[in-house]
Amino acid sequence: MNFTATQLEAIDTSRKHLDACVTAGPGSGKTTVLVQYFRRLVEGGAHPQQILAITFTEKAAANMRQKLAEAFREDDSVRAALERAWVSTVHGFCARLLRENAVFAGVDPDFYVADERESWRRQQESIAEAVSELFREHPEAVRALIRGLASHEFESLLVSAYDAIRGAGMTVQSVAAMGPPANTARAELAETLRELQADPLSGCNPAQRHHVRTICEDLERIANAAGPLEALQAIESYSGNAAQVKSGTAARQLVKGVRDLLDHLRYTFLTALYQQERETLFEILRRFDRVYRERKSRLGALDFADLEEYAVRLLEENAEIRADVQRQFEHVLMDEFQDTNGQQARLLELVRRTDRFYAVGDVNQSIYGFRHAEPEVFREYRATVEQRGRRLVDLQENFRSRPEILRAVETLVGHAEGIESRPLIAGKVFEKARPVTVELIGVVGEDAGAGLENEARWVAHRILELIAEDPLFRFRGIAVLVRNTEVIPQFTAAFEEAGIPYVVNRGRGFFEAREVKDLYHLLRVIANPRDEVSLAAVLRSPLVQVSDEALFALRMHGGNLADALLALDAAVADLSADDHQKLLHFRDCLHGWRIRRESVSFDRLLLAAIDDCGYQCGSWTNIEKFLAQAREAAERMPLDDFVELIARLRDDNIREPEAPPEDTTDAVNIMTVHSAKGLEFPVVFVAALHKGTKNEASSLAFSRNFGLGARWRNPATGEDKSDLFAHAIHEERKRRENEESHRLLYVAMTRAEQHLVLSFSGKGKKLDHWAKIVASHVPDLDLTAARDEVLTLESPRGEEWKLRVLITSEPPERLPQPKIIEETGAVEWLAPLAFSEQQDANATVTAISAFAKCPREYYLGQYLRFEGRQPKGIGDQGSGLGKAAAARQTPADEFGSQVHALLAGQAVTDCDPSAAAMAETFRQSPLGRRAARASHAEREFAFVMAVEGLVLRGQIDLWFEEGGETVIVDYKTDAVTAVEAHQRAGEYAIQLRLYALALERMTGRAPDRAWLYFLRPNTAIKVDLTPSLLDSPEQVVREFQEAQAKLDFPLREGPHCKRCPFFRDLCPSQYAM
Amino acid sequence: MRLITGPPGSGKTAHILECFRQALRAGNSAVRLLLPTATLARHLENEIAREGLVFRPGLIQTLNGFVEELVAEFPQAPETVVHLLVEEAVARANRPEFRRVAHLPGFCVRLARTLLEFYAAGCDSGRLAACLPETPLAAGFLAVYQEVDRALGRRGLLPRAKRIERAAARIDRDGAKGVRTVWLDGFHALPDPELAVIQALGRCTDLTLTLPDYQATTPLRSRLLSSGFDEERFVRKRPSPAMLLMKAPRIEREVEEIARRIVEQAAAGRPWREIGIIVRAAGAYVPLLRATLERFAIPAHFYFETSAARHPAIRFLTGAIDAMLAGWDHCATLAVLRLAPRFADSPALDALDFAVREQIPNAGLESFQALLPAAEGDIRRLIEDLGALEELRSLELTPGEWAIRWRTLRSLYQPPRDASLDHEMALIWRGHAEALDEFEKVLAAAALALDAERPVALENFWRAVKSVLRLQPLRSHDARRDVVHVLSAPEARQWVLPVVFVCGMVEKQFPQFHTADPFFPDAARRRLQAAGIRVRTAADFEQEEQELFESAISRATMLVTLSYPEFTARGESNLPSLFLDARLRPQSSRLVRPVARHIPAPVPPAVISGSGLLELLRKKTGTLSVSALESWLQCPFRYFGGNLMRLREAPPRPEDRLDFSLQGQIVHDVLAQWHRDPQQDIAALFEGVFAAFCEAKHVPQGYHTERLGNAMLDDLERFATDSQWQRAGFTSRAEEKFVFPLDDSLGISGRIDRLDTDAQGLSYVIDYKYSAVDQVRKKRNSNQLQGPLYFLAAESEFGVKPAGMFFVALKRGVEYIGWSDTGLLESDPIPCEWANTAERVAQIASQIRQGAFAPAPADRKACSYCDSRDICRIEVSESQGVGAIQP
């Protein structure tokens, strides 16, 4: 790899023990530099674990890890060490640090990081609880706050302020302690008043003098007001008018300034007036902080801000750990340093040792002010590095864009406020020249709305032309960048009209995507089909696709739509066959999904629905994202809660980005400039330059410098007005946003490699926002006449570049739709194979026997293990839970086991006397005596054998050899009479035949006799062991397996139904006793 | 003692099995084949039985099972019980270093995990105390450990490892219960206690142990050799399987591609059971594999544990008790009923659900029952059965008694009556029974953890149950034979299958990333190892990962396919696992979907055309309200969904009940009453009306309600003192409902908020809008119908001469926006189009009756406030995500 001189300087490790600050302009190869630096450090002997490399995004971290892995592909030991290397985002770093030091950090060692959605939900719950709690305790204070605060919906604003406070590394307490910003309004008032009063008013006429006197009186009233409320009222009664004071006089000048002064006084007095309410706000914040923390800790969750806060706290409080960490990290590398917030900056200070820090950044690309990034941190660090004579490297070469594009950037925004003017030096050699690489399209007309639509059409038009012009350009290499998502629909509409495939990266929001709504409503219907809006939405969706007529017909059926669907039969008048069939199909499917609703995860329900309904949709990636959310939610919450959660997210308009498309999609990217940061495209359109963002003064705002500010209701006017804090914050924000807006344009334009198109639309000559900035640098730009020409401009560094200017008020002519080449490969449709052998691999002999008696009873009782009719317990009136069970004598199965154990000669503790008696009965019986005499006897003889591939486990109660015969005995403790015993014996025949088979296989000799011994009536019944063809053990096992495989368990009705716990309940048997 | 070593596939297991078979054939039952897991034991048992041999089941068993028979009289402390005891011990020990974290749920879990690791390594608190490494948290840990040891002692419980040690001692003393030959197969790691048992067995039986050749097993091999084992080395016989690498764009594609390849194998005749999927990152893959394999109709057995507490049957039971303890909070009670399988698709429960939601928050079983229609016997019975639990609240029982009582709880969990199930449902149901069994075990474990003799109140016992339950795993015993086996990497170590997939071959997943133990960091662990306590270090973990990988790829006899996703769900690239051989060129996945089970018919036309329905439509639209007509004007579909169909949503959440519509109703009601007597105090009037509405609509009290109430009152007071409209000059009538015939077939209905008539008999229609001025100003387009229709109503129904119509915006300011011929309040002149209103309305009515309701919003921005916006499928704001070109 060929490095430039400055790049070599940047990756020079001979000065690795000096703090370094690398300014890396756009396209200057900063990732390569970082990776190379890392690599050289390792090659120079540093262990990968001694290097901490922090990137701004996960994507960048992944990219870096990948490049490092490639760099050390040949070196197994380094490659393995890289697995545990500290290359991650700040959050990743904090999480690992905290996990390894959880106890000292005071965090749950098994903590998980709550994602933004979850954090949002907990914050909502916590703020509601905090305010409710305070309201319960101090209703008057909250009432006063509600009455005073400009905003009705202050909770979400408070939560944002809270986030900002934490991002700045501050606490609610420290913010509450901040005094108002310096304010001289009162002093100025006194001064103005003094000067006016002292003014001789020479040359003024009496009316003018009178007016000034009135003004003085008014001002005096303000200055001497008894309290802030009176002062505010006095301000509103101020009647001065500079026009009525003689022009050119000092008095006029003074009076002119009074309006501004009064405004400042309003801020001042409102601050004083609402001091108490302001304290209430802090009280809410404190409580919110507590509640929110408690909730998280109960769950073992940390949010992103916690990660930073606790990591800072860990290092601040534990000198030893701090020293260890600093010792461990021989080198700290930080990417995008300009984007760190206050908290992160603090963290880095704690982690790094002097002269071990290597920061890369570019103030010109700092666009994350809304996320509390503080580019000053970078500037200060750079200044310190410079002062201390450490390493300063400036990477000015740009290896991304054509030189003309760079000149355009320099010319159009290079000197704007907030941009450090640094040259952009083209470093990449392009094979083919392009005649014009920068364009400006302006659509100017009477109607701004139509203008934007036409602008979008022009963009579409140019995309098609560019694609046609250069075979290297693909749709996927084109990005349309906008500042404000509001304009996206116009572009998507134009692209659809022109047949251009596109992908919206951060469009209208995930939860409003059609396919997500379809699935969401389906889940709602599964949760409760009585929700008619959801049911109708599903019925009309591609899941069912019924006609409006069918909906109407259902409704006319009366009652709830869901009831009508249930009652649907062939007789619904006026329902087309098609609709009818669709509804019936859906109804059956719905039943299937509903009975599974709590047993399978929601994503499985949805997938089943997608396949059951042949659902076709727009974006499968969105569906997958929703499925992933559903899958994950199913681990934690019931269906009802999940649909409720999504409903809330939708209600609160939570912006959730849509799923990123798969890489292979050949489509134009439409995205915001913010999401394009770090990306590059051959062709970039920066569109809707005229569109800014709304910067209304928020009712509650926070700034690191001024604390928390609010807008309050001015009781004197009923209008809303900032307090001193809010006013200062607003001014600061205006400044910052203005600067950041320029940097945003800078970032947008520098994404382009080969071709850059800037476009705007507007009404008349007046341009706004970026359009204004751009236009101001194009000399003699005439917007009144249509034109298409190429201008030659000169960059600040004196280099010429060409700009094609197209001004029009008309839409472009329509071009033929492009042919789209499917690259992803067509979908392969896979037909499911037929199931086979879904039977169990093994069974017990008793199961086979039960099956032989009645397949259905076996199915319900042993296969599904339904409990059947209960021995009365809970439902038993007055018996109380378990009382019956506890009071009963030895339960039947326990009793049986005791008898069997006794007969096997085992000791039984707490033996039921009747069990002992029963055992004795057998011992005294002829069979019992024979067994006692036997030459060989086995009791409780367990075995494993396979019959027809089915592995059977069984246990023979007793077998013995006596008198040259092998005899099998099976005891039964059933409560039956002797007559009944004979009736039942047949039910057990198969069991004994299986025992005989096992014995035969084991001993090589077939048993001669088998007896069932019914202990209660003391009756022995001989069982015929000669298998008939129909119910040979093999045949029964085959039937058993087939029944399982097909899940077909017929009823075998008979007198045993009476004993069946499912009779007349789960079993449909109609057997008449 | 014989040690057979050799690489995977060298025939170690085959040799052992052959020896075992020979013993069986010879009728020798003094043998044991001991294995590490029950799954494997069951698997081999089945295999051998299928070969035609009949034998006693205990001959193949787990080492644990064998030990169990020897020390059955010492009850083992389940891990969940140890965990519970750790919680108590932490509280009792009250160590300052743990104070900040002791209450956090994961702390005790983590501590218990480390503690169990020590136990497993045969190191109790005494042994640890003797060689406690110097590390900041060691003393605190030891204090807790000692507490736990004491607590176990008091309860007569032994940790698993201790029991094994006892078993070893017993074998040394009494011999191996007549067993003369022992084979041990499938073991990879042998902690000290296990090793002790094996050595004891080796002393009194003919013992053979196999050990695979992995780097990670080398230390164990040396230990065995030095403790007297003779080594026999087997060399590789089985040919290496073919190995493929596959990459897919994302995890979903990866899993689908695996499914595709499985189906391909099956279609070529391979039984499902010959295929395995090995998963290292279970959290990411198992749920997705479940969903995907199910989707492609691939039967699979997942050998993974899930959380017992999350099982619906257990959630039902615990939910019932929790609901009772919460005084039958309606939400909690409803959630329990929702889990009752018998009512999973019950319309009656659906109706009850909404009735409950309309009133929450609420509590009490009686009021809950009152919401249920009388006919719903089954649900009522279940509610009554739940109510019977109440009797328990007053009891104090010993833990054992509680456990017995709670056992009968399961009878509350009734299956559905319709038991005709498919395989999936059958599997689910069989799982329910297992879960209920598991619940009984949880009860028993909770009882074990508590003082056996001391009666406790329900709450105390219940707390212990929940604590145990939190960590109780649940394993499904899917007994189907012909299924694909989805295995964890450790579980897979004992399997050999023809075709194996190993998924998730990416960084941090395979090899898995192990974070350091918070109590004993690596350095401390190395010191412990040096002192003879074999706890694992980072190096051991790394070695184990390597061993798991080597084992995973050697499980297949024919084909092993490794796979990984290139990108994460957020589109970030993954780093392929460092275990992957760089020479393997990855194949790409294909895009595959299962064939839909149903092919939808094409979209029908959006017109009602059936004659009967058109007739009904005509009837329904015999009278149209003014608002319905306006709704039609905004969008025919909005009219269809909102006015004609009147589709009802689920009840709003309590905090949303005081919505715009209800606020409007309240304001209108107050104004109607106030106009009857404008002298009355509007604030007092408002308070009364507001309170009545809130009660009727179950609007919960709180700051939110207070705030909205405040705002409404402000607005009303502002209106009451507003002097733009000179009320004194008019006589007013308020809230006047009307229906008048527009023509023979159409009536128009509506309600005039106020009708003011001046001394000259000129009347003005006033319509209050509880919206902000900006919104109301939009009404000023002449296209609207409300004004002219009210004019007609005023004339025909109230016999006055209308001279103007005003909307009054009331929210945060009062503004009159309207039309009049008298120029009152800067009004616009009455538009001449109003004269044609009757024809226009007749025309609209006829359009409505034609039955075409395709969405066509006049103002797209208004779509965001339309209740039908999700039904109509109009893109309200920005367009579709991926712009597949619309045909």
Ligand code: SF4
């Ligand atoms: S959302 Fe818009 S298009 Fe859809 S029904 Fe409502 S008004 Fe019509």
